[in-house]
Amino acid sequence: xxxxxxxxxxxxxxxxxxxxxxxxxxxxxxxxxxxxxxxxxxxxxxxxxxxxxxxxxxxxxxxxxxxxxxxxxxxxxxxxxxxxxxxxxxxxxxxxxxxxxxxxxxxxxxxxxxxxxxxxxxxxxxxxxxxxxxxxxxxxxxxxxxxxxxxxxxxxxxxxxxxxxxxxxxxxxxxxxxxxxxxxxxxxxxxxxxxxxxxxxxxxxxxxxxxxxxxxxxxxxxxxxxxxxxxxxxxxxxxxxxxxxxxxxxxxxxxxxxxxxxxxxxxxxxxxxxxxxxxxxxxxxxxxxxxxxxxxxxxxxxxxxxxxxxxxxxxxxxxxxxxxxxxxxxxxxxxxxxxxxxxxxxxxxxxxxxxxxxxxxxxxxxxxxxxxxxxxxxxxxxxxxxxxxxxxxxxxxxxxxxxxxxxxxxxxxxxxxxxxxxxxxxxxxxxxxxxxxxxxxxxxxxxxxxxxxxxxxxxxxxxxxxxxxxxxxxxxxxxxxxxxxxxxxxxxxxxxxxxxxxxxxxxxxxxxxxxxxxxxxxxxxxxxxxxxxxxxxxxxxxxxxxxxxxxxxxxxxxxxxxxxxxxxxxxxxxxxxxxxxxxxxxxxxxxxxxxxxxxxxxxxxxxxxxxxxxxxxxxxxxxxxxxxxxxxxxxxxxxxxxxxxxxxxxxxxxxxxxxxxxxxxxxxxxxxxxxxxxxxxxxxxxxxxxxxxxxxxxxxxxxxxxxxxxxxxxxxxxxxxxxxxxxxxxxxxxxxxxxxxxxxxxxxxxxxxxxxxxxxxxxxxxxxxxxxxxxxxxxxxxxxxxxxxxxxxxxxxxxxxxxxxx
Numbered sequence: 001x002x003x004x005x006x007x008x009x010x011x012x013x014x015x016x017x018x019x020x021x022x023x024x025x026x027x028x029x030x031x032x033x034x035x036x037x038x039x040x041x042x043x044x045x046x047x048x049x050x051x052x053x054x055x056x057x058x059x060x061x062x063x064x065x066x067x068x069x070x071x072x073x074x075x076x077x078x079x080x081x082x083x084x085x086x087x088x089x090x091x092x093x094x095x096x097x098x099x100x101x102x103x104x105x106x107x108x109x110x111x112x113x114x115x116x117x118x119x120x121x122x123x124x125x126x127x128x129x130x131x132x133x134x135x136x137x138x139x140x141x142x143x144x145x146x147x148x149x150x151x152x153x154x155x156x157x158x159x160x161x162x163x164x165x166x167x168x169x170x171x172x173x174x175x176x177x178x179x180x181x182x183x184x185x186x187x188x189x190x191x192x193x194x195x196x197x198x199x200x201x202x203x204x205x206x207x208x209x210x211x212x213x214x215x216x217x218x219x220x221x222x223x224x225x226x227x228x229x230x231x232x233x234x235x236x237x238x239x240x241x242x243x244x245x246x247x248x249x250x251x252x253x254x255x256x257x258x259x260x261x262x263x264x265x266x267x268x269x270x271x272x273x274x275x276x277x278x279x280x281x282x283x284x285x286x287x288x289x290x291x292x293x294x295x296x297x298x299x300x301x302x303x304x305x306x307x308x309x310x311x312x313x314x315x316x317x318x319x320x321x322x323x324x325x326x327x328x329x330x331x332x333x334x335x336x337x338x339x340x341x342x343x344x345x346x347x348x349x350x351x352x353x354x355x356x357x358x359x360x361x362x363x364x365x366x367x368x369x370x371x372x373x374x375x376x377x378x379x380x381x382x383x384x385x386x387x388x389x390x391x392x393x394x395x396x397x398x399x400x401x402x403x404x405x406x407x408x409x410x411x412x413x414x415x416x417x418x419x420x421x422x423x424x425x426x427x428x429x430x431x432x433x434x435x436x437x438x439x440x441x442x443x444x445x446x447x448x449x450x451x452x453x454x455x456x457x458x459x460x461x462x463x464x465x466x467x468x469x470x471x472x473x474x475x476x477x478x479x480x481x482x483x484x485x486x487x488x489x490x491x492x493x494x495x496x497x498x499x500x501x502x503x504x505x506x507x508x509x510x511x512x513x514x515x516x517x518x519x520x521x522x523x524x525x526x527x528x529x530x531x532x533x534x535x536x537x538x539x540x541x542x543x544x545x546x547x548x549x550x551x552x553x554x555x556x557x558x559x560x561x562x563x564x565x566x567x568x569x570x571x572x573x574x575x576x577x578x579x580x581x582x583x584x585x586x587x588x589x590x591x592x593x594x595x596x597x598x599x600x601x602x603x604x605x606x607x608x609x610x611x612x613x614x615x616x617x618x619x620x621x622x623x624x625x626x627x628x629x630x631x632x633x634x635x636x637x638x639x640x641x642x643x644x645x646x647x648x649x650x651x652x653x654x655x656x657x658x659x660x661x662x663x664x665x666x667x668x669x670x671x672x673x674x675x676x677x678x679x680x681x682x683x684x685x686x687x688x689x690x691x692x693x694x695x696x697x698x699x700x701x702x703x704x705x706x707x708x709x710x711x712x713x714x715x716x717x718x719x720x721x722x723x724x725x726x727x728x729x730x731x732x733x734x735x736x737x738x739x740x741x742x743x744x745x746x747x748x749x750x751x752x753x754x755x756x757x758x759x760x761x762x763x764x765x766x767x768x769x770x771x772x773x774x775x776x777x778x779x780x781x782x783x784x785x786x787x788x789x790x791x792x793x794x795x796x797x798x799x800x801x802x803x804x805x806x
Contacts, residue, residue: 013676015520016505025251028206029283031221040208040279041070043269044127046117046134047292048109051362051704052143052156055107055116055136062133063119068126071276072119072134075104078268082237085264087328093337097167099159099360101327103237103264103271109138110158110326111362112704113292115265120272120280143362143704147300147323150359151803158326158360166803167324168333168358172340174415175351180315184306188387191798193773194297194376194753196323196698198708199369200716203253204284205293207266209273218274219246223253225260225498226538227530228619237267238274243620249498249528256688257368258294259500260538261330290709295698296369298323299336299376302800305384311392311399315351316343318380319804322358323366330367333358338373344414345381346425346463346642347403352415355804362704368540370688371749378464382754386460390765395442396758397433400463401426420465420640421734424668428730429463429644432666435726436646449766456651456766460759464751466641468542468669468743469736478635479547480535480619483512483555484628485563487605489583489598491516491556492628493525496534496619497548502745503677507545508552510674511739515556516597517580533630535619542641542743545673550737551633558629562611566600566627569610601627639734641742643667645751649759656782658694658760660723667747668730671740679727681745686725689752691717697775715775764788770795 614624733740
């Protein structure tokens with residue numbers, strides 16, 4: 001690692017971990033209601049065993065007769081007077097078709113696991129017994145699980161009223177693509193697939209709702225990424241004012257994008273809590289999570305690249321098929337457009353064209369999973385660079401160098417129109433190559449191959465960008481926070497961020513501690529509560545440090561100024577002559593003339609007019625009182641993080657086993673506030689990125705049955721299957737926020753898949769293997785090696801589906 005900056009005292013490690021490692025964490029299932037409230041009813045969900053079928057009838061009498069069962073409902077009974085599910089990103093694509101979707105299936109099921117009814121009971125065992133006795137008469141229909149087959153004119157339709165399974169036909173273009181291909185010395189074509197992934201968080205979905213009928217007030221405990229989005233959704237479905245809904249985020253056992261929005265079951269749980277005026281809890285089990293929760297990725301790309309004989313990229317043509325699943329959820333149908341906007345990667349590509357088709361299939365919906373469109377784009381660009389180098393017999397590193405955006409070109413506008421704020425891609429690449437001893441490994445590889453060993457050595461590289469933060473869409477602040485000096489001299493930070501384990505408590509305490517020159521132990525951070533005087537659109541898109549952190553920084557600076565102004569009056573000294581030292585404001589050169597921050601806070605509490613009063617927090621109209629300040633922050637652009645990764649792999653040609661000998665990651669996330677947390681984020685994202693490359697993938701059969709519905713079949717990597725990561729940093733501050741920060745939480749999911757696959761293809765190159773799809777399981781590698789050795793390997797030039805042809 002690069003040199004670690006010293007943290008304020010008390011912040012050498014994550015402050016939030018003590019509760020977790022001592023067993024004092026409280027997840028949703030651990031929440032106990034206040035004395036006097038009845039125990040929650042437990043909800044179990046009846047799910048469809050068919051991928052596509054009409055619902056003729058649902059019989060609930062047997063379930064209702066089970067001892068302990070309080071109620072049972074079919075979907076049509078519950079959703080009759082509820083609004084439809086809302087696709088909140090519809091305004092981002094005017095061409096988008098939005099089929100109707102209820103919180104529970106009505107009339108028809110469209111994937112295995114589609115919820116059709118619910119059972120409530122005094123305990124979960126009675127609820128499950130009742131669930132198993134619900135009888136549903138289904139009329140099976142033909143289904144389609146392959147997104148390319150779903151494009152066909154005769155494919156089964158998920159929504160007959162749409163006339164096809166395509167919900168979005170769109171695209172982007174920049175530069176003269178036709179001229180680029182006309183001028184090219186060479187063209188290469190690829191078919192690339194990003195398989196579906198299960199987020200597989202340690203804690204599945206979970207919610208608990210308690211409705212007070214007398215006060216018409218709902219209290220919610222969730223495992224969520226956004227307490228404000230949850231509150232707004234609940235207000236819409238329950239017909240309650242948002243201020244009548246109190247949302248708490250419990251401890252969260254992982255989310256990775258999958259807990260940003262409700263799919264439907266959570267809404268029904270809340271509706272029943274209101275309808276029955278009784279607490280209701282729903283805890284998803286692991287089978288449900290793998291079968292019926294959202295998936296990530298699910299994208300097929302047909303790529304054509306035009307280049308010169310020196311390996312300079314002139315243009316890209318990409319046709320993308322996005323597998324939406326059974327209905328529109330989160331940003332799922334828009335993910336191909338997100339990828340299209342990032343197809344320039346870290347390179348100067350003069351012309352880019354991308355056509356997009358987002359397609360319905362009889363599978364669970366796709367949505368934002370760690371990376372959300374960025375891994376797919378990086379995979380396209382980095383696999384293309386590697387193929388160009390292979391076809392031209394050039395070193396892939398040299399091809400990258402010839403195409404990288406130079407450091408003096410920022411801010412840089414890509415052919416697709418995306419503006420990169422800052423970067424230093426060559427430095428990151430050079431540092432990664434030096435740490436990896438790239439030249440030494442190339443020499444060892446030449447000797448290795450000369451010996452005709454059964455072990456195949458491969459070296460993979462990727463240089464990628466990551467969009468982080470994101471600009472405001474003109475809908476108010478993205479983030480806001482309140483910082484307060486308390487009468488005991490401690491600093492209180494109040495933010496509405498939904499913490500999912502990233503280390504926000506530590507980061508926010510560090511920002512405030514640095515502003516006031518106090519130890520980290522003197523800063524208290526409160527999060528996870530929609531009633532706090534703050535605001536957050538959600539914990540996603542690698543955005544919290546640069547957005548919420550900036551709001552906290554600005555609020556801290558504002559209240560710091562207030563404290564100095566008041567101290568100036570009390571100490572009868574000019575503000576320029578004052579200094580903040582260890583929780584006191586002192587007159588420079590006269591240490592006896594000083595006042596404690598806590599004393600200033602006490603004075604303001606007793607005489608509020610001593611300082612300028614703050615307006616109520618506009619996010620929830622909470623008054624800001626005392627020696628405190630509220631501040632919002634919305635970025636004016638997207639901060640572009642970047643990285644360069646190198647992997648050395650060995651493939652056993654006798655078994656197909658792939659071993660990662662070394663993995664080097666150099667990331668540029670702007671100004672690094674906390675190196676310890678940064679390293680932890682990179683470690684976690686690398687584990688998931690390598691998981692996609694080597695192990696993970698959701699598999700459906702032709703009938704729409706999920707064949708990877710347990711952890712016996714869906715292979716999440718364990719610690720023993722991952723290498724020791726060698727990490728370093730480059731720091732190129734962003735000009736878009738006062739901290740200079742960029743995001744880093746998704747870098748490994750972006751950089752690792754192409755790095756590992758490029759390394760594997762490099763190892764297989766002497767056998768003539770040019771392409772292979774993830775995950776690179778031993779059986780898949782073994783089969784490809786055997787085919788190559790026996791002369792039966794077939795790798796035809798890919799041809800995009802007819803829907804993309806003129």
